[in-house]
Amino acid sequence: MLKKTHAPQMIGLVLVIFFALFPFVYSANDYPYIMHIFITGFFYAILASSWSMLAGYAGQFSFGHMGFMGIGAYTAALVSHYFYMSPVPTNFCTEFAIGDSYLIILNPIGVTSSTLAQDCLKQAMEVWNGSVEVTPIPVWLSITLGTLMGGIFGLLVGALVLPLRAAYLALFTLGFSEILRAVISAEIAITRGQAGIELRYMFEDGITLFGRRFEQTDKLPAYFVMFFLLLLCLGILALLARSKFGLFVRALREDQDAAAALGVNTTRYKVMVFVITSMMAAGAGAAMAHYVGIVSPNNIVILQMSLVVAMAVIGGVENFVAAAIGAILLEFMLEMLRSSFVIGPIEVDMTTWRLVVFGVLLMLTLRFSPKGLLMPIIEYFTRGHIAKETVAKRDEPKMGDASRTESSQ
Amino acid sequence: MEFPVIFWGVFAWMISWGVVGSVVTRRVYLNKDLDTSNAGMVGSMLGASTGPVGLILLWIKTPPITSRMMLFPSLAAVGVFMVAFAIADPNNLCVVNGSFVASQISNGLIIGIIYGFMALGLTLIFSILGVVSFAHGEFYMIGGMITYFVTTVWFPGINPMIGIGIACIATFAIGATFERLFLTPMYSGKIGRPVEYGILITFGLAFTLQYFVQALVGANPVKAKRFFDFPRIRLPDAADPWLIKTSRGNLELFDTISISNPRFTAAIMCILVFIALMYFLRRTWTGKALRAVSQDREAAAIAGINPDRMNMLAFALGSMIAALAGAMLVQAFSWLPQVGAIPAMRSFVIVVLGGLGSIPGAFLGGVIVGLVEAAGTGCIPDAQQAASYIPAYGMFVLILTLLLRPTGLLGRRFSSATHGKF
Numbered sequence: 001m002l003k004k005t006h007a008p009q010m011i012g013l014v015l016v017i018f019f020a021l022f023p024f025v026y027s028a029n030d031y032p033y034i035m036h037i038f039i040t041g042f043f044y045a046i047l048a049s050s051w052s053m054l055a056g057y058a059g060q061f062s063f064g065h066m067g068f069m070g071i072g073a074y075t076a077a078l079v080s081h082y083f084y085m086s087p088v089p090t091n092f093c094t095e096f097a098i099g100d101s102y103l104i105i106l107n108p109i110g111v112t113s114s115t116l117a118q119d120c121l122k123q124a125m126e127v128w129n130g131s132v133e134v135t136p137i138p139v140w141l142s143i144t145l146g147t148l149m150g151g152i153f154g155l156l157v158g159a160l161v162l163p164l165r166a167a168y169l170a171l172f173t174l175g176f177s178e179i180l181r182a183v184i185s186a187e188i189a190i191t192r193g194q195a196g197i198e199l200r201y202m203f204e205d206g207i208t209l210f211g212r213r214f215e216q217t218d219k220l221p222a223y224f225v226m227f228f229l230l231l232l233c234l235g236i237l238a239l240l241a242r243s244k245f246g247l248f249v250r251a252l253r254e255d256q257d258a259a260a261a262l263g264v265n266t267t268r269y270k271v272m273v274f275v276i277t278s279m280m281a282a283g284a285g286a287a288m289a290h291y292v293g294i295v296s297p298n299n300i301v302i303l304q305m306s307l308v309v310a311m312a313v314i315g316g317v318e319n320f321v322a323a324a325i326g327a328i329l330l331e332f333m334l335e336m337l338r339s340s341f342v343i344g345p346i347e348v349d350m351t352t353w354r355l356v357v358f359g360v361l362l363m364l365t366l367r368f369s370p371k372g373l374l375m376p377i378i379e380y381f382t383r384g385h386i387a388k389e390t391v392a393k394r395d396e397p398k399m400g401d402a403s404r405t406e407s408s409q
Numbered sequence: 410m411e412f413p414v415i416f417w418g419v420f421a422w423m424i425s426w427g428v429v430g431s432v433v434t435r436r437v438y439l440n441k442d443l444d445t446s447n448a449g450m451v452g453s454m455l456g457a458s459t460g461p462v463g464l465i466l467l468w469i470k471t472p473p474i475t476s477r478m479m480l481f482p483s484l485a486a487v488g489v490f491m492v493a494f495a496i497a498d499p500n501n502l503c504v505v506n507g508s509f510v511a512s513q514i515s516n517g518l519i520i521g522i523i524y525g526f527m528a529l530g531l532t533l534i535f536s537i538l539g540v541v542s543f544a545h546g547e548f549y550m551i552g553g554m555i556t557y558f559v560t561t562v563w564f565p566g567i568n569p570m571i572g573i574g575i576a577c578i579a580t581f582a583i584g585a586t587f588e589r590l591f592l593t594p595m596y597s598g599k600i601g602r603p604v605e606y607g608i609l610i611t612f613g614l615a616f617t618l619q620y621f622v623q624a625l626v627g628a629n630p631v632k633a634k635r636f637f638d639f640p641r642i643r644l645p646d647a648a649d650p651w652l653i654k655t656s657r658g659n660l661e662l663f664d665t666i667s668i669s670n671p672r673f674t675a676a677i678m679c680i681l682v683f684i685a686l687m688y689f690l691r692r693t694w695t696g697k698a699l700r701a702v703s704q705d706r707e708a709a710a711i712a713g714i715n716p717d718r719m720n721m722l723a724f725a726l727g728s729m730i731a732a733l734a735g736a737m738l739v740q741a742f743s744w745l746p747q748v749g750a751i752p753a754m755r756s757f758v759i760v761v762l763g764g765l766g767s768i769p770g771a772f773l774g775g776v777i778v779g780l781v782e783a784a785g786t787g788c789i790p791d792a793q794q795a796a797s798y799i800p801a802y803g804m805f806v807l808i809l810t811l812l813l814r815p816t817g818l819l820g821r822r823f824s825s826a827t828h829g830k831f
Contacts, residue, residue, distance in 0.1 A: 055605075059602065059605070061605050061608055061609075160808075160812065163815070164811060164815065166602075166604040166605065166608075167535075167540075167541040167604055167608060167765075168761070168811055168815060170541065170608050171541065171757050171761060171807060171811070172807070172808060172811050174754070174757070175754075175757075175758075175804035175807045175808050175811075176804075176808070178754060178800050178801065178804045179801045179804045179805065179808070181800075182797060182798050182799075182800050182801035182804075183798075183801065185797045186794045186797035186798050186801075187794075188793070188794070193797065253602075301750075302750060303616070303619075306612055306613075306615070306616045309609065309612060310613065310616065313609060313613075349624065352620055352623050352624040353620075353624050355616070355620040356617055356620045356621045356624055358616070358620075359613055359614075359616040359617030359618075359620060359621075360617055362613040362616065362617075363591060363610060363613040363614060363617060366591075366606065366609055366610050366613060367590070367591050367594070367610070370600060370606065
């Protein structure tokens with residue numbers, strides 16, 4: 001028997017089936033473009049949903065989430081750019097023997113200009129004259145390394161921000177992400193600074209799936225990789241939210257001291273939530289970097305962060321599914337709003353105005369529906385039948401102008 | 410030995426003893442049942458400056474911590490760092506060239522005063538509303554944009570003071586309107602977590618304002634011309650002006666320190682407005698009411714002050730101060746819709762360093778950040794690298810402050826706005 005409370009699960013299932021079938025059903029001319037929007041949408045969905053776990057569930061308003069994304073992306077980029085495997089030692093590079101083969105660390109000579117691509121590996125290749133096959137680090141490994149690096153930095157930042165709350169935490173994490181960006185733009189010898197660092201595509205040599213050949217530029221494999229990552233993240237978040245962990249981090253959000261007094265190990269859970277969410281951000285960043293093929297410090301700027309924050313808030317910051325769906329919808333909306341139009345004599349350039357619309361939408365959502373736009377719909381189905389008393393007290397008084405003036409008098 | 414080895418060696422030594430000092434000193438003070446609030450700060454600074462020697466003495470004697478005990482080890486730590494730098498790189502401009510150092514310091518001071526002034530607005534908003542306004546940089550940008558459009562595009566040749574005035578009025582109005590429309594639900598306890606709401610909503614405002622301005626004026630850099638020219642001064646005499654020499658756009662002191670006109674006028678104006686603001690806050694009824702609300706909201710309400718009205722005034726005034734800083738700097742830097750981000754970050758650094766809510770702290774913090782940035786820009790050998798690191802210097806200061814002394818240099822431990830939280 002289908003009940004009203006099952007509606008969100010049903011809709012979720014329908015959405016998953018829709019996204020799983022979409023690439024096979026859709027066949028219009030703008031197929032690659034639409035696919036690209038969805039891949040980007042999944043990327044933002046991972047970031048928004050993990051940020052909602054951090055900010056909405058645990059109450060840690062971190063502005064360093066894009067910084068963790070950047071750590072994942074840059075780790076993947078550096079690994080895929082500087083590390084190679086070779087069966088024979090080059091005798092030019094720094095290299096370590098691992099089993100039968102050698103791990104080569106590139107020591108580039110002319111890195112500051114991208115045209116002058118002379119490095120120790122190229123020298124060795126000239127000597128070998130094509131007799132030796134050098135393999136780059138596989139993409140899955142560099143994504144894994146990126147994710148792990150995100151976890152390590154998450155541990156560090158999580159441990160450092162332990163005594164900080166609210167505004168101080170926001171400022172600290174903002175400082176962390178700004179330092180990261182400055183270091184990446186300044187250390188040109190390693191990261192190539194503002195020019196950005198190139199890395200291998202996710203499927204550099206193409207891939208054959210079920211007898212169908214996909215080239216490097218085909219969107220379908222990347223689409224499913226991103227989609228799978230998103231489902232994985234949502235699954236992990238769902239498990240966490242339903243377990244004791246979810247209960248404890250929500251207790252942390254409501255009152256850290258009270259939670260500690262009731263026996264919650266606040267230190268452990270605060271650090272853990274940082275590690276888990278930053279690993280998700282880093283993993284998404286590494287995968288996205290391999291999909292786009294280039295990363296630059298501009299991906300870490302605060303405006304990118306505000307995009308994620310806005311998506312999570314508009315979707316519903318206290319529910320990670322709402323945040324994820326909100327991110328996909330908003331990414332789609334932002335792309336659709338790109339087209340400029342003309343009203344009378346004025347030509348409206350929508351490429352900038354759409355972001356103004358977006359900002360106004362964010363502010364209005366916060367003001368009039370602080371739980372987001374999707375969250376109330378989900379709540380209507382899941383909580384509609386529960387007695388009013390069980391709904392948390394702070395949700396009770398609806399913020400309206402009438403009641404506000406009443407209480408301020 | 411070459412530069413990096415000595416320098417990074419000393420640096421690592423200082424950092425490791427600083428960490429050891431901070432962690433262990435807190436434990437030692439806790440075990441002896443003493444006040445631990447500043448133990449970490451003293452321990453880390455003493456560890457960084459004297460290494461194990463000072464730390465062991467501290468752990469044996471465990472004297473009660475005074476502000477002097479925090480000041481001297483901190484200065485000593487900075488001194489050790491500078492000596493290490495000088496030994497490691499004896500040919501650096503910062504070490505051998507006295508006049509370069511003097512001009513860097515004076516430039517740092519002047520720009521620091523302007524930064525401090527801008528941060529003053531943020532600290533005013535924070536001490537009364539308890540909100541860190543993430544839109545502070547956008548008000549700075551708008552102040553500059555309006556001044557540029559009034560003085561250069563719409564009415565060329567107009568007195569720049571009028572342009573600055575219009576910018577102030579406009580941003581005051583924007584600030585007041587925004588506060589009325591979006592920040593009012595915070596005060597009545599209808600929102601579960603008002604501090605987070607304040608962060609997000611000002612973040613949204615920043616996003617909106619920045620793209621709104623970009624949509625209106627485009628993304629090309631603009632620059633206003635100088636507001637005032639220096640009069641021609643040659644002192645002590647015209648033939649040998651070693652004391653003061655001015656041209657229209659530049660001021661030269663003692664033949665070594667050169668200060669450009671826009672920065673000089675901006676700093677002077679900042680000081681004047683600061684004095685006026687101090688008069689307003691200390692001598693007028695409204696100013697006293699503002700300070701009363703920042704100290705204790707309920708008590709002020711009992712005394713007949715409407716805290717909601719003061720919230721609006723504080724937000725509008727704070728935003729106007731940021732706009733004023735922007736209006737004066739639009740003659741010094743080229744202006745873009747994105748120009749607010751770095752000064753906003755700097756203001757965050759300064760208010761945290763000076764102590765959130767402390768007005769003298771904001772100025773002190775501004776000067777310190779100005780000096781740190783001048784030192785960082787002038788002393789790193791690779792100019793391009795130094796320029797890329799500019800946003801990071803302040804952030805290092807921010808992170809150090811938050812880790813060692815979250816109340817800041819002159820911060821009150823409990824102001825009504827912090828809700829006792831850090």
